[in-house]
Amino acid sequence: MKRLKAIDIFRGLNLAIMVWVHLRDWWIINGPNSTLNIITSSFIDRSSGGMFMFISGISTFISYDNRIKKISETYTLQMLRNEYLFRALLILAIALVYNIFVAIRVMNPLIIWTWFMLLSIAVSLFMAWPLLKKSKSLRIILAIIIFFLNDFIFWLLVQYKNKPNFCGILYFVLYNTIELDPILAAFPFFLIGTVIGDLILEIFNMEDQKEKKQAVKKKILFPSLIIGIGLIVFTIIFIFPEFFQGKNFYWIYFSLGVCLIFMSVLLTLEAYGIFSTSKSYKFLFYYSYFSLTVYLSHNVLYFLFYGQMSEGHFWLFVTVAIILYVILLKFLYKKYGSSFSLKIQIGKLAL
Numbered sequence: 001m002k003r004l005k006a007i008d009i010f011r012g013l014n015l016a017i018m019v020w021v022h023l024r025d026w027w028i029i030n031g032p033n034s035t036l037n038i039i040t041s042s043f044i045d046r047s048s049g050g051m052f053m054f055i056s057g058i059s060t061f062i063s064y065d066n067r068i069k070k071i072s073e074t075y076t077l078q079m080l081r082n083e084y085l086f087r088a089l090l091i092l093a094i095a096l097v098y099n100i101f102v103a104i105r106v107m108n109p110l111i112i113w114t115w116f117m118l119l120s121i122a123v124s125l126f127m128a129w130p131l132l133k134k135s136k137s138l139r140i141i142l143a144i145i146i147f148f149l150n151d152f153i154f155w156l157l158v159q160y161k162n163k164p165n166f167c168g169i170l171y172f173v174l175y176n177t178i179e180l181d182p183i184l185a186a187f188p189f190f191l192i193g194t195v196i197g198d199l200i201l202e203i204f205n206m207e208d209q210k211e212k213k214q215a216v217k218k219k220i221l222f223p224s225l226i227i228g229i230g231l232i233v234f235t236i237i238f239i240f241p242e243f244f245q246g247k248n249f250y251w252i253y254f255s256l257g258v259c260l261i262f263m264s265v266l267l268t269l270e271a272y273g274i275f276s277t278s279k280s281y282k283f284l285f286y287y288s289y290f291s292l293t294v295y296l297s298h299n300v301l302y303f304l305f306y307g308q309m310s311e312g313h314f315w316l317f318v319t320v321a322i323i324l325y326v327i328l329l330k331f332l333y334k335k336y337g338s339s340f341s342l343k344i345q346i347g348k349l350a351l
Contacts, residue, residue: 099119115181
């Protein structure tokens, strides 16, 4: 199967949004409490975390399936498992090092175990391994169960927050910090992403174009639109105004709805030939190709204009920053290929 532009657009846009959100918080005067933050955080911030986990699940399953097809006498399932788990271990190590640097920056050692995105992805990779070979239906059921269990466990444990007992420690492990991507909230996105990845392989490996178009509408577009729109409407009508509060998990429903709708539309456009894969090397492709590199390297921008900009100036400077980032990534891709893609280098190390 050829590289799908739909996946690059989804992941690339997600990374661009992440950079925008972080620069908004870092550069604007009183960033976390700015008017722009208040207006955009409930919708944009809450969607981006789920999107990252969702697309990571899609990519993980596609990579897993590609490896499964290579199994032979010289490349066994045990070797595949070891590669997969070693890759997860490398990402976990990078996540903890990243957290350590953040902890030093804010002078808070508790940040070392905080559910920033990389930590959520690393732990999700470990949790997903025994489930990848299970049926799509089972993975969906497990994701739904975890969604509901997460809410129950959170409200059970939150009363023990900051208390030196077993429940307090368990709360810290599972929910430090809930405004980010705690594992029980993030993992279902990853798991549902593996289901979409499974469907993508099933549909986009079809040689008959008419059959492919019918399948993408029947198996991805229509179910995703119905469920996605339903989740968004439910969130807006029945969970308002609690949805706008930071200390809850109601954002899950809205974010999952956005993920399903956006990805299903992109995949349908891909199946109908709207996207030309020969012209996929646009700015979103570079953000997608260098996703882990962007995630880590953009943190240096924290120090550039920290807390110095008005909201008006921010729009100009953030546009320039994102464009310059694209130019740099394009240069690295043309000049050095995959050498600066940490995601690809981790994959090579795991071999």
